[in-house]
Amino acid sequence: MRLAPLILGLALVLGPEAGLSAPPDFQSRLEEADAIRSADPAAFVRALDALDARIDEADTRQRQHLQLLHAYREAFKGDFDGAVALARQLHAEARDPEVKLRSSLLIANSAAATRNFALGLSHLEQSLAATGAADADPRLREQALAVATILYNQFSKYELSRQYADQLIASTTDPRTRCIARQQRLSALRGLGSWPADPAEVQEALAGCEAIGEKVFVSFIRIEMARHMAATGDRDGAEKLLSRHLREAEAAGYARLISEFRSLLAGYRLEKDDLANARKLARSALDIDADSSASLPKVEALEVLYRVAEREGNLPAALDYYRQYAQADKTYLDDVMVRELAFQQSRNEVQQKDQAIALLSKQNQVLKLEQEVARTSAQNTRLLLLLLAVVLAAIGYWAYKIKRVQTRFRILAQTDGLTGIANRRHFRSQAEALLADCEAAGRSAALVLLDLDNFKHINDQHGHAAGDWVLKQVADACHAACREGDLCGRLGGEEFGILSCGADGDAAEAIAQRCRERLAAIDTGLIHHAMPITASFGCTTTAVSGHAFETMFAHADEAMYLAKNSGRDQVRTHAVRTGDGGSRPAITA
């Protein structure tokens, strides 16, 4: 277990940003400062001072960007509380999502140093969630992954750290990000006890960071290498490696890095019984890291001091150092415990959030299903109504067709096919109904029958077609002779009848006479034949025959035969002859 280098994450957290609208010179200087933070910390500090002097040129976003760089400088100086305070203020105030996210990542990255473990993890989770979306900015996603791999190393969650490092290595094209990811991966692998078997892999990570001048990361990789070598028995090799590169580490100017280099070297010196150098290195390790928080290098340095004093026989000093060592060790172990608790708490919160999200998504699914059911049911109802409408329309159409067919059949059944007027059966039933109405109303009625004269002769002389034509003309003539409301029908071959409600004997004879005149007026020249069209007429009225159709028909028929037998082409009306006890037809025309 060890405290991983916070500076690594900070280098990424404050990655360069694109400028907006303010003076290009200020913006480009800002970006330059951002870019050299970890590669050249001293130049970075100078660049910040220069930018501070020109703060009036900056717009809001640039001021906030500069504030982020200041937060970084605070962290770099070891004042992580100051760095987090600035970052929290920025996170609360900044509208720009990128500044907000980078502030969040800075807070997460400083979690170990400020002992704000839960806060740091919560900011990390937020950042990972914010950058995990498919449409998230890949550069910010990489920054979140980088902080995740660093922070999980700090929390001794080496497997998680390795996973995020692997994701980062697979996705990044930026050499500096790759350098940091590889350094963190090595740190996680050492924590997992699965240091790469192939030394080339370690050399490759080292060369990658060296190639881009990232002195801090290079030095931390060397620390990982040294610790691995010492743990596997090659303590001389470890010491040689760190001694050779101590100056370089010191030149990087990062207190925690230098402290760890020196405390490790102090431990190796102690083993060689070089007590003077061991003490010197251990003290300088403690001196350079002024931060009051507990760290492994501090614990290790205090242990060296206590053992040196012990071996020198300086028991009071040994006791004093031992007390400090025990206190630092306890604080460090307490930190580890607190970190573990914070991690578990954060996991629980994440799990609870996940469960809440899962529950919400289930509820959402149920809601969606309910909506789907409602939609389907509405659709089914619509379909059912449509089906019903179609069935009703079909039934209506079918009923209409049936009605039309029935009407056609009825008309066919009631109409004479040749002349289009009522046939005998229909004439009779209509006449019976009309007579009943007349009787009920106390009205008179008259029946006129007519039979064409010598029609056989017309057929024989001019053909059946000519006979048919004549029959149609006669029907038209009869119809034309009728009054409004009169009945007209063809009662047999060349026999026709007219029933007139309200007519008396005179009116009946008038109808017959009109009809006779119309027959005479038929122009047979139209069919290129010259032939007279005449008929014999027989009339009767209810006044003499009563309202029974049968009786009226018999009396009118009798009168018509009298007309026929009396020489044809005349009208006879049935009349009651008093004195002979019965009714006899009398010639009236």
Ligand SMILES: Nc1nc2c(ncn2[C@@H]2O[C@H](COP(=O)(O)OP(=O)(O)OP(=O)(O)O)[C@@H](O)[C@H]2O)c(=O)[nH]1
């Ligand atoms: N063209 C044609 N002739 C018909 C039709 N129905 C009946 N007839 C003919 O009408 C003629 C009736 O002849 P008859 O009963 O001898 O009567 P008629 O020749 O008019 O002589 P009278 O009634 O005594 O004046 C027959 O020749 C029938 O064939 C028809 O629908 N069309």
